[in-house]
Amino acid sequence: MFDGLKDKLSKFRNDVEETAEEKAEAEDVEETDSEAAASDSEAAASNAESASPDTQSTPEQESPTDTSSTDGTATAETTEQVDTTDSGASDSTESTETAEETDDEDESSGPGRLKRAAAFATGKIIIEEEDLEDPLWELEMALLESDVEMSVAEEILETVREKMIGETRKQVDTTAELVELALHDALVDVISVGQFDFEKRLAEADKPVTIVFTGVNGVGKTTSIAKLSEYLADRGYSSVLANGDTYRAGANEQLQKHADNLDRKLISHEQGGDPAAVIYDGVEYAEAHDIDVVLGDTAGRLHTSDDLMSQLAKIHRVVDPDLTLFVDEAVAGQDAVMRAQEFDDAATVDGTVLTKADADSSGGAAISISYVTGKPILFLGTGQGYDDIEPFVPEELVDQLLGEE
Numbered sequence: 006m007f008d009g010l011k012d013k014l015s016k017f018r019n020d021v022e023e024t025a026e027e028k029a030e031a032e033d034v035e036e037t038d039s040e041a042a043a044s045d046s047e048a049a050a051s052n053a054e055s056a057s058p059d060t061q062s063t064p065e066q067e068s069p070t071d072t073s074s075t076d077g078t079a080t081a082e083t084t085e086q087v088d089t090t091d092s093g094a095s096d097s098t099e100s101t102e103t104a105e106e107t108d109d110e111d112e113s114s115g116p117g118r119l120k121r122a123a124a125f126a127t128g129k130i131i132i133e134e135e136d137l138e139d140p141l142w143e144l145e146m147a148l149l150e151s152d153v154e155m156s157v158a159e160e161i162l163e164t165v166r167e168k169m170i171g172e173t174r175k176q177v178d179t180t181a182e183l184v185e186l187a188l189h190d191a192l193v194d195v196i197s198v199g200q201f202d203f204e205k206r207l208a209e210a211d212k213p214v215t216i217v218f219t220g221v222n223g224v225g226k227t228t229s230i231a232k233l234s235e236y237l238a239d240r241g242y243s244s245v246l247a248n249g250d251t252y253r254a255g256a257n258e259q260l261q262k263h264a265d266n267l268d269r270k271l272i273s274h275e276q277g278g279d280p281a282a283v284i285y286d287g288v289e290y291a292e293a294h295d296i297d298v299v300l301g302d303t304a305g306r307l308h309t310s311d312d313l314m315s316q317l318a319k320i321h322r323v324v325d326p327d328l329t330l331f332v333d334e335a336v337a338g339q340d341a342v343m344r345a346q347e348f349d350d351a352a353t354v355d356g357t358v359l360t361k362a363d364a365d366s367s368g369g370a371a372i373s374i375s376y377v378t379g380k381p382i383l384f385l386g387t388g389q390g391y392d393d394i395e396p397f398v399p400e401e402l403v404d405q406l407l408g409e410e
């Protein structure tokens with residue numbers, strides 16, 4: 006599931022890891038060079054000392070803060086040497102103060118020299134904005150290619166940037182681990198918007214609970230109703246089906262077939278009847294027969310989307326459903342995200358059932374819908390069988406996207 010996106014996320018992790026490794030190597034070389042320079046100058050100083058006591062320098066002159074360079078970088082580099090070579094405490098404190106001042110001036114360019122120097126002294130690598138620039142750009146392209154909605158991609162990037170920049174790699178052992186944590190948090194943040202516990206809500210609600218399904222034709226709405234009926238039966242809830250799609254020829258027969266297969270009651274009216282009246286009858290039937298849940302189908306397409314939306318509005322007025330679930334297919338990518346927003350604007354959707362997650366989809370819809378609508382994905386359709394429906398757990402999806410296999 007969502008293999009393309011999984012590969013792209015894995016590439017981002019490898020890119021950042023490579024960048025960090027290159028940086029570690031470069032800083033190793035820098036360290037070796039500066040150590041060599043330090044021992045050269047120590048040797049030179051001791052030579053000078055033994056050659057002429059008159060030319061011996063004062064402690065102040067030796068202090069790194071008094072180097073003739075006015076360049077902040079040079080000053081801080083000297084501090085690195087002081088820190089790593091563990092020289093006299095007073096010199097070190099003095100030079101640290103100077104470096105802090107320099108550090109403050111240098112804030113805009115990253116975590117600052119002092120922090121870097123301190124991390125560097127203990128073998129840590131700090132991830133900076135410039136290290137992430139290329140990998141983040143590639144990640145943004147990868148997310149957009151995977152049909153992740155633009156504002157969602159930006160939010161993910163922002164969180165990754167926030168979580169990684171200025172972080173020392175050693176705190177989490179490896180760069181890979183740091184990237185994984187940042188990506189994990191960024192993805193969970195956008196995917197889990199609006200999540201609520203469907204089963205708890207169902208358990209606590211007065212019965213019968215009425216659930217209305219909306220969405221365009223062909224995305225798996227009717228099949229999802231049948232699947233959910235079976236899902237509920239597995240958890241001890243009885244349900245009745247009500248066909249509010251009075252517009253499409255053959256809709257009654259289609260739902261009747263599922264009802265027969267599952268041995269459920271179907272409430273239906275003639276084609277052209279009032280959908281709100283059908284679902285209302287479903288509720289009455291449930292009340293009379295002590296049925297826990299009414300699952301109401303609706304038309305996916307009318308003459309105009311205005312007709313469709315006003316029909317939904319009427320169902321809401323007449324039946325006041327406990328939940329309205331928007332159904333769309335994962336393979337529809339950005340189209341599904343756009344439709345989710347349109348339906349939510351018109352009918353106030355409570356959550357989404359994302360079907361065909363088993364098909365080779367980009368993953369963009371699964372990542373974007375909750376963030377864009379503010380309503381959670383509640384179920385994933387994972388095949389054509391009645392049992393092929395799973396509660397949507399954001400953490401599980403993210404683990405799967407970031408998993409090894």
Ligand SMILES: Nc1nc2c(ncn2[C@@H]2O[C@H](COP(=O)(O)OP(=O)(O)OP(=O)(O)O)[C@@H](O)[C@H]2O)c(=O)[nH]1
Pocket residue numbers: 221222223224225226227228229259305360361362363364385386387388389393
């Ligand atoms: N692979 C796969 N196929 C699915 C899934 N859900 C539904 N389908 C198939 O998608 C097709 C359309 O499903 P329907 O339930 O008829 O779709 P609908 O939205 O009710 O469409 P209309 O009946 O035209 O209103 C059917 O062949 C289903 O078997 C799913 O999760 N995975």
